[in-house]
Amino acid sequence: MLIRNSWYVAALSSEIKTELFARKILNENIVMYRTSDGTLAVLEDRCPHRQVPLSKGRLQGDTLVCWYHGLQFDAKGKCIHIPSQQLIPQRACVKTYPAAEKYGFVWLWMGEPALSDEALIPDHSVCSSAQFAGEMCYTHVLTDYRLAIDNLLDLTHINYVHTETISSIAVAETPPAITVSEREVRVSRVLRKEKNSPLLRKMMGLDYIDRTQEVIFWPVGNTRVETTARAPGETDGIALRLFTTSIFTPETVDSSHIWVGMHRDFALDNQPLTQMILQEVVKTVLEDKDVTEHLQQNWKQSAPIVHLAVDQAAAAARRMLADLRLQEAGVRERGIVEFDLRNATPVDSRMGEAGVEVV
């Protein structure tokens, strides 16, 4: 189930240079580059003449030259030269996408251009603020982006999947408070004298901590885990803050791009610490990739599913996504939505009380 009217991260800003960069987003092949003045060019990766990928061509200054017959396009997709004829047909232009750069990411609007309000880009300022230090990593997973979001919204898994980095039996066993507002799902835990995870112990040198953990989801594919940790009992001591941002962009209906980074508000200049954290994050991300890809492969639409209390967060997120899809489908074709819903997981299930099973 793909939602088009939304901003999606397509790349880190640092990935896009004055050279051609190809990536598939929501089933569309896209080529991106930066012009000499730094402006983003974002075009469909398909020549309007004979459909070869434009990303296989070359840049001549700010002009994209097609690999096949040498047609030239400017950064706005307008054909400005055809070697074999003088007349340039008006339709010889390439589709472009509304683009913005914010918080160190390149954002693309994949739906109706008229609706592409930059104010709708979710607040990931933690990723670019001078008050935080940290780095993002990228990975690609062969899984529906919704399975990756489910994973984030039920952190009880960290105790089993991430045993050597962020595992916590307290997280697994503490029922969270789940708050659902119009455009946000929030999963909150307050943990006292928690046995510290391997990663946090490396940073804090403490075997036990008090911490609050907030998991936040904003549709379509934005999540953040906010951790505030301190020595047990020291209610007004110095608290350490760690924000883990995970952003999911569908590549196709069953593959996704993921960017993950952990940002901290202390030891900002400690580069070795940044690198150590990044390595642990990569390890954790690959463990999530492993489990969600196995899940996707093992998925059987007809198998009954038992929902647990903690799944109410993921179910709320899926309901939010289904609503967005239905909303934009009002403008588009209705048939596709219903097909998608039929194949969806617990999207429109009525979620009952804790432990009540809902199929």
Added chain:
Amino acid sequence: MLIRNSWYVAALSSEIKTELFARKILNENIVMYRTSDGTLAVLEDRCPHRQVPLSKGRLQGDTLVCWYHGLQFDAKGKCIHIPSQQLIPQRACVKTYPAAEKYGFVWLWMGEPALSDEALIPDHSVCSSAQFAGEMCYTHVLTDYRLAIDNLLDLTHINYVHTETISSIAVAETPPAITVSEREVRVSRVLRKEKNSPLLRKMMGLDYIDRTQEVIFWPVGNTRVETTARAPGETDGIALRLFTTSIFTPETVDSSHIWVGMHRDFALDNQPLTQMILQEVVKTVLEDKDVTEHLQQNWKQSAPIVHLAVDQAAAAARRMLADLRLQEAGVRERGIVEFDLRNATPVDSRMGEAGVEVV
């Protein structure tokens, strides 16, 4: 065409230890293990909560702990612990399969549990009897199990496909007696002064032998070739007996598991002989894999097929299988059967006299 109400070999008994073992049988993902007292646990390989394969989890004593969120299941598939909540939903259980161990194999009943009578397990006592020596080997083939059964029921192929092991021009040229009873197909040959095959010559040191060869088929996937060989003319001399058991279990509609072993009633303690025979059997099995996989790939449903006299055995076996499928479909959906039959090979063809073509 898959038949569910039957016992299928899923593994050698020796393969299943106190650790998780995954195998797909009749399109179902299954995880098996042995509890501390040696009992078999056979579960669907899918957590009822979020569908990850349980075989990727771990054993904690006799309890299976899910990889993803740590749910715990006992050997009967009952959920006995959920880390994130006290209440365990009744539906949080994993499907199990009737299982039995007999003749050195783990047998699973893949259909209606109420029909799983262990007396229906076919007699493969030769594989476990103290009066025989021999070892089974395993292979996986990308072919419909029925093509593998056809192969066994027309042994004229051994002269062309297995030139270095069990080839025999006499088998190819001697029309067999074919006997079909309610649950058995039998192909019998009596050969006088047969030029010995390379493998039997190694064992007997004779260039020519007298032998009887019986190929037996019991549905769904059980076959045995019984050979009695002796020096030519010595009607009452010592006869050597070699029983080759081949068992076929569908993995999917177009891939299969195969177990093959050759058991003898002489030189029971001769381990080097056992190993030599096993190596030759493996070579032969891989040749059959090669030919049947090519056959499967080259198969064209619309191409006419010419049946020979010798094919009456395979045709009888296929008719038996189709009848079993129709019979269980009486309890189940009828549509699937008819679809299967349409895609079947000569299943319901009327087999004529020798040399009469039937499509």
Added chain:
Amino acid sequence: MLIRNSWYVAALSSEIKTELFARKILNENIVMYRTSDGTLAVLEDRCPHRQVPLSKGRLQGDTLVCWYHGLQFDAKGKCIHIPSQQLIPQRACVKTYPAAEKYGFVWLWMGEPALSDEALIPDHSVCSSAQFAGEMCYTHVLTDYRLAIDNLLDLTHINYVHTETISSIAVAETPPAITVSEREVRVSRVLRKEKNSPLLRKMMGLDYIDRTQEVIFWPVGNTRVETTARAPGETDGIALRLFTTSIFTPETVDSSHIWVGMHRDFALDNQPLTQMILQEVVKTVLEDKDVTEHLQQNWKQSAPIVHLAVDQAAAAARRMLADLRLQEAGVRERGIVEFDLRNATPVDSRMGEAGVEVV
């Protein structure tokens, strides 16, 4: 869109020896060999008994022995021996194909045998004439043969795709004369003081040349590029002639066999020159393979296409192919044609004037 009533190159004559050679042509698996007297045997690569590929069997003199059960077939596909029975069913025969050898190629007629008039084989005498020297190479591409033909009929691409061998900005920028007759499309350019291509400069030692270039297409898959080159201004000096033959045979609807060779009318005995040219041709062919395979993968049926003036040649060829298909479909099933047309590219588009867009 496959056209059956046509001669297709299936192999170089030199490829077919007294051994079994398998190739798929128009979705049919074919086995070829040469009998002891040099005659071609061309059979469907499928035993009529159990469908294994005959190409996996072996030759016993001129007789093909099946891999599986030893059935024997003569070079005309007639079954002449069945090991397991005396009676040979009349239907136990293998389909054969009308075949001819001409110009160094093996030609097969893939449609109604009664229509296989050898006079319809297109004139590729340049490939076998003593007045020319050159060698053919073979490659396989994962592309609809029509995309490969399009490529040949719009040579403006050579300036962009083949920069190190046959590139020419003059070809890209000179509008050709396009002549369409009943069974031929011809694209002609006359170039004065053309900056010479890397390959022709190696042969002629000239930086600039005058040349005429004729691209000829004959359906289904025959093309030739005829180049006549001389020193600039020397209208009556010695002209060098280079004929590049490219022949396309569909393997399936989206994969093709290609044979390409460049033949010259000078330095006929210069073997190192022949080898040098062959290497450059191979390089060029692999560049075309790269671009057309990317095109095929990137193809999106729903994307609009802008046609240029130069595309009138490719469009005429496609219209010719569609007409041939419609014509033979009159004798066959009509449904398939319409399906094919719906999935075709600009096959039946009305081509307008230069620069007028036609979808």
